[in-house]
Amino acid sequence: MKFKYYMTLWREFLKLNILKWMEYRADFFIGIFAMFISNLTSIVFFWALFQNIVQINGWTFWQLVFLSGLAALVVGIWHAFLIGLAPWRMERYIRTGSFDRLLIQPVNPFVCLLISNIDDDGFGDLIAGFLILYLGATMSGIVLNLVNLLLIGLFITGAVLIFFSITIIVSSLSFWVTRSGAIGEIIWSLMKFTDLPLEIYSPFITFILTFIIPLGFINYYPAEFFLGKGISQFSYLTPIIGIIFFIIAYKFWKFGLKNYTSTGS
């Protein structure tokens, strides 16, 4: 069983990581704290703003918190468990040659990079994400019953897949170009758009964030759905787009890997 084998590996790596974290305990807590408060910037911004106003385009403070919470949790899950394939890490693996060493090991390099990297700083994002999402949901009147929890779980999974796939595509560029890490910065810049409901932007930007770089499906369309803000045909699509996008991204990665190994550079 391949899957069981990888789960065992993941557990072993986790044990090693925990030992490392406990060795540098101050770093462990400072890192988590730093990532935690970094999530509060946009919340404090909205909070200060809503001391003066009551809504933006029909969105209340807590609804915007819910919107931010979805994105924060998605990024948190990625940061803690999927960061092994981050563009800047890929760039380093390839430049230092560690990636070549990985290729001669009897594991899928894609899976290996993922399971060997568990980032403790991501826990700060993760905790903040849960907290912001929980507060946003309950305060804007979303009933957290079993059905809704399952639905939120499903949408979050789809959204994580979308975000993960975007990072995979940028990381795969490492097989051709050397500066993929810097290019990866653009993902974080684009994520800035998820701070606000898409309808605030121009139709052109909304179009791009829906059909070209589907960041809108990470939080805006799901939030619209849960907050009952008029359900469109996009409301249910997040999980499906996540799966489709992941298949494309993984194919692209495979294609880049093949290209990389055959040129031998």
Next chain:
Amino acid sequence: MYKEIVLTTFKEEFAYKTEFVMSLIGSMINLFVLWFLWNAIFSAYGAAILKGFTLPMMITYISISTILSFYNRSMIEYMVEEDVKTGFLSVMLTKPISYPLYYLFREIGKILFFLMTRGLIIILISVLIFNIYSPANPIFFLSMILGFFINFFMVFLTGLWSFWSSGSIWGIRYTRIVVSEILSGAIIPLYLFPNWLSQISYALPFQAIYSIPLLIYIGKISNLEILNSLLTQVFWIIFLGGLCLVGWKVAKKKTISQGG
């Protein structure tokens, strides 16, 4: 000699072309998001609700804040950490150059390079697309320079942390960035904070880096207030500069007596 340091940083900066473009795109996206946000807000609310801010004032405020926020990205903490960990610090101490001044001039080089390149592009785009106006009072430039020094001292102080901690500095650096973003008026004018929080912010040095020059630029504060603000900035320069000198002396002593 210090001119050489400034010129060297120019050359270093030129080497990072991809970073240059990506960081420019990042700044512009950030600015556009805020532009859409404030437009949406001002289409529903007037200046009376927003503490006397008008849409052009707010757009000018966030555009210039984007320029100033380059201060916040200083890498000095990482460099000091690297110097301490690799032992390069001991090499630096044998050189006929002051270690803090070396980094001060590096930082001046970086900011000058930024202003002449990315900063200029951001200003041009802001003028052309967002129609921002020129400084309401030329004292802004003086205030901006004073803010630069306050920021440098704060960053150097956090950098000194490396002398006492074996751990990595990035968590501390990150915390400094987040706190100064929120409490400095860089992302939202302190006027819009509830009273108790703006009082706290006014008591901290962060607002002297961003809020004061920005309010002078957009013409939100009158002559007397400008004078008070400048005095506040001078106070923080003396206070934080003094702390830096003391901190550096202690750190240097620690290094020398322990043999680096």
